[in-house]
Amino acid sequence: MKRPSGSISHLATPVRAWAHRFAFLLLVASAFGLMLLGKMDSLLVERARTAVTDAAAPLLDAASRPSDAINGMIESLGEMADLRAANSLLRRENDRLRSWQALALELEAENTALRKLTHAVQDSSLRFVSARVIGDPGGAFARSVLVNAGAREGVVKGQAAITSDGLAGRVAEAGMRAARVLLITDINSRIPVLVGKGRDRAILAGDNSAQPKLLYLAPGIEVKPGDRVITSGRGGAFPRGLPVGVVSQAGEGALRIQPFVDWSHLEYLRLAEFEFSGVFQAPATMNANASTEANTAKKSQGAER
Amino acid sequence: MNLTVWTRLDVVARNLFPFAFTLLLVMGAVIPLRVPDLSPIIPSLGLISIFYWAIYRPGLMPGWAVFLLGLVQDLLSGGPIGIHALVYLLLAAAVGSQRRVLAAGSFTFVWSLFLPAAAVAFFLIWLLYSLNIMAMIDPRSVVFQYLTTVAVYPCLAWLFAQAQRILLR
Numbered sequence: 001m002k003r004p005s006g007s008i009s010h011l012a013t014p015v016r017a018w019a020h021r022f023a024f025l026l027l028v029a030s031a032f033g034l035m036l037l038g039k040m041d042s043l044l045v046e047r048a049r050t051a052v053t054d055a056a057a058p059l060l061d062a063a064s065r066p067s068d069a070i071n072g073m074i075e076s077l078g079e080m081a082d083l084r085a086a087n088s089l090l091r092r093e094n095d096r097l098r099s100w101q102a103l104a105l106e107l108e109a110e111n112t113a114l115r116k117l118t119h120a121v122q123d124s125s126l127r128f129v130s131a132r133v134i135g136d137p138g139g140a141f142a143r144s145v146l147v148n149a150g151a152r153e154g155v156v157k158g159q160a161a162i163t164s165d166g167l168a169g170r171v172a173e174a175g176m177r178a179a180r181v182l183l184i185t186d187i188n189s190r191i192p193v194l195v196g197k198g199r200d201r202a203i204l205a206g207d208n209s210a211q212p213k214l215l216y217l218a219p220g221i222e223v224k225p226g227d228r229v230i231t232s233g234r235g236g237a238f239p240r241g242l243p244v245g246v247v248s249q250a251g252e253g254a255l256r257i258q259p260f261v262d263w264s265h266l267e268y269l270r271l272a273e274f275e276f277s278g279v280f281q282a283p284a285t286m287n288a289n290a291s292t293e294a295n296t297a298k299k300s301q302g303a304e305r
Numbered sequence: 306m307n308l309t310v311w312t313r314l315d316v317v318a319r320n321l322f323p324f325a326f327t328l329l330l331v332m333g334a335v336i337p338l339r340v341p342d343l344s345p346i347i348p349s350l351g352l353i354s355i356f357y358w359a360i361y362r363p364g365l366m367p368g369w370a371v372f373l374l375g376l377v378q379d380l381l382s383g384g385p386i387g388i389h390a391l392v393y394l395l396l397a398a399a400v401g402s403q404r405r406v407l408a409a410g411s412f413t414f415v416w417s418l419f420l421p422a423a424a425v426a427f428f429l430i431w432l433l434y435s436l437n438i439m440a441m442i443d444p445r446s447v448v449f450q451y452l453t454t455v456a457v458y459p460c461l462a463w464l465f466a467q468a469q470r471i472l473l474r
Contacts, residue, residue, distance in 0.1 A: 027372045027394055034376070034387030035437065045386055052380040056332055063336045071339045136337035137382040138347035140446035141434050144383045146335065172383070180383050187440055208345075208443060264341035 050175035053135075053146055057178035060134040061148050068267060126239055127273040129153050133266050134178070143186040143208055144169070147269055150177045160231070160272045166243035166260030167191070167231060168269055181269060184244065184259060185212055192234040193244055196227035204229065204244060204257065211248055214255035223250050229257050239272055319472045323365045324374070326468070327354040331378045345446055348454040351378050352426055353461045355393050356419055359400040360407045361469060371397045385437040392429045396422060412462070419458055427451045 038045045079086065114120075131153070135146030149155050151174050159171045161181040169189065172182040182189055189206035195214065202217040217223065227247040233240030248258035330350040338344075351374055358366035375390030382389075399422065400407065407415055431447045 024368050024394070024398060027368050028391060031372065031375070031387045031391035031394060034379075034390065035385060035433070038386045039437070048386070049380045049383065052377065056335070056381065059332065060335060063333065067336060067338055133337055135335040135381075136344050137335050138344040139349070139382065140345060140450045141430070141442055142382055142384045143345075145337070182383075187442065188438060207440075208446065263344075264339055266337075267339070 046173050049180070050173050050178075053173070053178045053180060054150070054175040057134065057146070057148060057150075057175070060146065060178075061132075064132075064134045127154075128270045129155055129273065130268060130270050131155070131179070132268055136266075140208070143183040143189075143206065144172065145181050145183065145266060145269075147179050147181055147271070148177065149271065150175045150179050152176055154273060155179045155271050156273070160238050160242060161269045162242055162272060163261050163266065163269060165262060166245065168259075168261045168266065170238070171271060179271070181271075183263075184261075185210060185263075191238065191244070192232045193229050194232045195221075195223055195229050195247065199232075201232060201234070202229075202255075210263070211256040211258055212245075214247070214257060217255065223247055223255055225250050242272075320365050322468065322472050323354070323358040323362055324370045327351060327358070327366075327370075327374050328377065330354055331374055332381065335381050346449040346453050348457040349427075349450065350454075350457070350461065351375075351389070351393070352396070352423060352454060353419075353458050354465070355397055356400060356422060357462055357465045359397040360404060360415065361465075362473065363397075363401055363404060365473075366397065368394060368397070384434060388430055388433045388437070391433070392426050395429070396426050412459075416458055416462070420455055423451060423454055423458075427454075 129149050131147035131149035133145045134148045137144060137146075147155075147161075155171060155174045157171050157174050160167060161169045161171060167184060169181045169183040169186070170191070171179050173180045183206070184191060184204060185206045185208060187206055187208045189204075189212070191204040193202055193204045193214070194200065195202050195217065198221065200217060200221045200223075202214045204212050205215045206212040214223070214229070225247050227250075229244045229247065231238045231240060231242040231244060243260055245257040245259040245261075247255065249256040334347060334350055355366065355371055355374065359371075371393045372390050375388075375393035376386065378389040378393075379386040403418075407418065410418075427447055427450065431442055431444060435441050
């Protein structure tokens, strides 16, 4: 007995193949569309990205804890082996730092006195949010990490992310409970810095390698390996004077710096909330700067953004 | 046909395995391992997974799933979006067109074909990425990531084969 469905399936197969091909083309077209959309409307993409990182944050937060614990254990085992040597080293360093501390206190007092004398504008204070690194996308294309603090904790786009060693990056996107920090080694990272004792201005540009480049240094300025690089705070997006690294390669080729941050031990980051930023300066901020009431300024700034 | 609700749910859950597990791999790749110098050359597990399932269970890894996995990877990586979505789609389509040959081939044969397939995929990602940000990404680091991906393939393929045997029969 011949079933009538035979003729239908005979007809349906090419239709299904056609639909299949059409769906594939549609998906390819949407992928291209997304690429274009990302170029045109970066805000929309940023929102989508923060939504996904926010959704993944609790999972990553939980999953990154065991790996942290294991690493901590391995490290402490290693430290146990040379406890005695480390102890004597630390004692000596402590002595040395004590004399530095005395000098620093003296200089600070002198600095305050001189500032008072010249009626210099006070530097605004910093407020820190500490966050744990819960994600590291890795790969050859970008250098960024995810941290478990977001808008809820007062994290906003543009804040500096530092470790105890120095500057690690800046907040590129802030979701509700997670944020993405673009590291200074990323190919898209550009940070205004000051180089050496002469405090010459330059831009620190990442290129995904471990040692970012120094660009736009005025001609004729001599830079030698070992010169310290600090943030300049120009443009107001960043606090001034955060340690970044030392010049590791100078001469004919590209100027490169070795960042102070230890990338393989990036476990916690402090996100610095700057209470006085030049680019988005609100009138209230300037008034608040004269008085010490910076809190109100922060609030008005937050509302403005 | 007396499939109860539970058996049906069981079948659905089993059939979801390729997609769900790939999603876990894509998200799991973001967990920081804090092994020195590993992060830049971390293997692309999503690529392996999509290659594998496109050969052995294409019905369970349809185009929309591939697209979605690529998109999640794009969004999590923080880079320009659409690149992984597109490259994964093209990879799945290319594998799909040669599926009969690949599915019948031995493990070494499939692995040897994964080498050029992954190379093309990484090249495309590199090209699209560099065009998108208007700067050339250092190709050496991409080559290293390609090598680790190729090296990890046998382990992951073995794992998938076991899962396929147990869950999907």
